[in-house]
Amino acid sequence: xxxxxxxxxxxxxxxxxxxxxxxxxxxxxxxxxxxxxxxxxxxxxxxxxxxxxxxxxxxxxxxxxxxxxxxxxxxxxxxxxxxxxxxxxxxxxxxxxxxxxxxxxxxxxxxxxxxxxxxxxxxxxxxxxxxxxxxxxxxxxxxxxxxxxxxxxxxxxxxxxxxxxxxxxxxxxxxxxxxxxxxxxxxxxxxxxxxxxxxxxxxxxxxxxxxxxxxxxxxxxxxxxxxxxxxxxxxxxxxxxxxxxxxxxxxxxxxxxxxxxxxxxxxxxxxxxxxxxxxxxxxxxxxxxxxxxxxxxxxxxxxxxxxxxxxxxxxxxxxxxxxxxxxxxxxxxxxxxxxxxxxxxxxxxxxxx
Numbered sequence: 344x345x346x347x348x349x350x351x352x353x354x355x356x357x358x359x360x361x362x363x364x365x366x367x368x369x370x371x372x373x374x375x376x377x378x379x380x381x382x383x384x385x386x387x388x389x390x391x392x393x394x395x396x397x398x399x400x401x402x403x404x405x406x407x408x409x410x411x412x413x414x415x416x417x418x419x420x421x422x423x424x425x426x427x428x429x430x431x432x433x434x435x436x437x438x439x440x441x442x443x444x445x446x447x448x449x450x451x452x453x454x455x456x457x458x459x460x461x462x463x464x465x466x467x468x469x470x471x472x473x474x475x476x477x478x479x480x481x482x483x484x485x486x487x488x489x490x491x492x493x494x495x496x497x498x499x500x501x502x503x504x505x506x507x508x509x510x511x512x513x514x515x516x517x518x519x520x521x522x523x524x525x526x527x528x529x530x531x532x533x534x535x536x537x538x539x540x541x542x543x544x545x546x547x548x549x550x551x552x553x554x555x556x557x558x559x560x561x562x563x564x565x566x567x568x569x570x571x572x573x574x575x576x577x578x579x580x581x582x583x584x585x586x587x588x589x590x591x592x593x594x595x596x597x598x599x600x601x602x603x604x605x606x607x608x609x610x611x612x613x614x615x616x617x618x619x620x621x622x623x624x625x626x627x628x629x630x631x632x633x634x635x636x637x638x639x640x641x642x643x644x645x646x647x648x649x650x651x652x653x654x655x656x657x658x659x660x661x662x663x664x665x666x667x668x669x670x671x672x673x674x675x676x677x678x679x680x681x682x683x684x685x686x687x688x689x690x691x692x693x694x695x696x
Contacts, residue, residue, distance in 0.1 A: 349621060350383075357431075358363040360550075361390065368540055374671070387481065391433075391599040392433055392516070392554050393426075393430055393432065394431070394432045394433070395595075395599065396581075396583070396592065396602060396604065397583075397593075397649075398554070398580055398597060399554050400553060400554055401549070401554065401579075401580040401581065401596075402544050402548050402554050402557060402560050402579045402580060403554070403555065403556070403579065403580065403582075404522070404557050404558075404569065404577070404579050404583070405417060405557070405559070405585060405590075406560060406561060406582070406583070406584060406585065407560070407585030407586055408561060409560065411586065412585070413585050414455075414456070414459075415615060415617055416585065416590070417518050418447065418459055418460070418463065419449075419455060419617040420469065420518075421445045421507070421516060421518050422460065424443050424445055424486075424488075424516060425443060425486055425489075425516070425544075426446030426467060426486055426488060427486040428538070431604065431619060438663025440545065441477050443486045443515050443516065443681070444472055444486070444513060444515050445487065445488045445489070445515065445516045445518070446490065446491050446510055446513065446515075446516070446518070447488070447489065447490050447518045447520065448493075448517060448659065449491065449520055450494055450521060450524035450525070451524060452573065452672055453492045456490060457524070458613050459489075459614050459616045461613070462612075462615065462616050464609040466611075467502075469488070470486060470487075471643070477567070488622050493506070494524070495507075495525075495526050496524070497525045497528065497540045497543055498527035499527070499539070499545075507544070507547055508547060508551070511547040511548060511550075511553035511555070512551045512553070513554060514553050515523070515552070515554065516553065516555075516556070517553055517555045518556045518558070519544075520555045520558045521545075521559060521560070523570075523571070525540055527538055527540075531571025531572060531574050533572060534574045535571075535574070537571060537572040538574040538577075539579060541574065544557065544580055547578075560577070568582075569582070576594065579594070580596040581595055581596070587606060587679065588606055588608075589603055589605050590603065591603050591604075591680065596630065600662075601643070603623075603679075604619060605620045605621065609614065609660065623678075623680065626669075626674070626675075627666050628666070629670070630656075630674050630675055632658075632671070632682070633654065634675060636650060636654060654668050
């Protein structure tokens with residue numbers, strides 16, 4: 344009688360080039376998307392998790408110096424979305440009950456988040472029922488928030504590749520705090536390593552339909568760039584700088600750069616929570632007009648002479664127009680909306696670094 348296990352113990356036959364070609368043929372590899380008239384009948388537009396800030400199913404890097412509340416902000420965004428609250432115009436809310444399973448991969452001092460989560464829960468209560476106890480009639484039926492404390496590196500091993508694959512399949516939003524802990528040897532200066540790590544994250548994000556927010560730091564002495572190899576900046580869709588209680592989009596592959604979100608830290612009994620503000624909303628009509636003029640200028644840069652001319656066109660009958668303009672201009676500079684280059688009398692619309 345033949346041993347039933349004999350066949351399974353036989354060494355696996357090594358695949359030939361022809362075998363791979365047949366497999367690829369069966370999978371439809373290389374067919375691509377046909378660009379014909381029907382292709383242009385479709386509507387292609389950027390899908391946002393948070394409008395003009397974080398794109399869905401892409402990698403976003405949020406960076407800032409130590410002590411600038413990056414983790415607070417990321418935890419705030421993740422907690423709210425994971426419990427069905429809307430954040431800065433996001434389309435995930437109790438009413439819409441869109442799917443939003445959030446995983447917070449805490450690779451750096453994970454215990455620090457316990458008190459912060461308690462503070463968040465006091466202001467934004469967690470979904471009352473456990474996920475397995477909810478019915479489809481309950482609010483935020485598809486929402487959840489989890490802290491993941493399993494440490495691993497993207498070192499190319501099959502086990503760790505499987506871990507990031509699994510996380511991005513489970514989650515709609517994965518927050519990595521901080522991404523440097525995923526580098527195989529912790530060396531952020533190696534371009535080939537940064538490229539492999541960030542490309543693997545980008546692949547998982549797009550293929551598994553998971554938005555990734557990766558926290559990072561700038562180098563010492565230069566808060567306006569990402570620490571390590573430039574391959575990180577080249578690989579991701581969005582880069583957001585956290586500085587002076589403001590978030591500024593410094594890279595947006597499928598949208599506009601320069602978007603600014605202001606916030607303040609609100610103290611609680613044992614910690615802080617984040618409150619997003621809109622200082623631009625509080626500007627008067629003259630201050631808003633100055634911004635509009637500079638924004639519409641070529642390269643968002645305009646000479647002092649041209650600004651005066653355009654401002655006078657808007658308000659030809661305004662008394663003391665030079666004093667009105669001067670006050671409006673100075674307030675925008677004070678708030679960080681405009682930066683004035685005294686050397687060539689140019690004003691540039693950007694955050695005052």
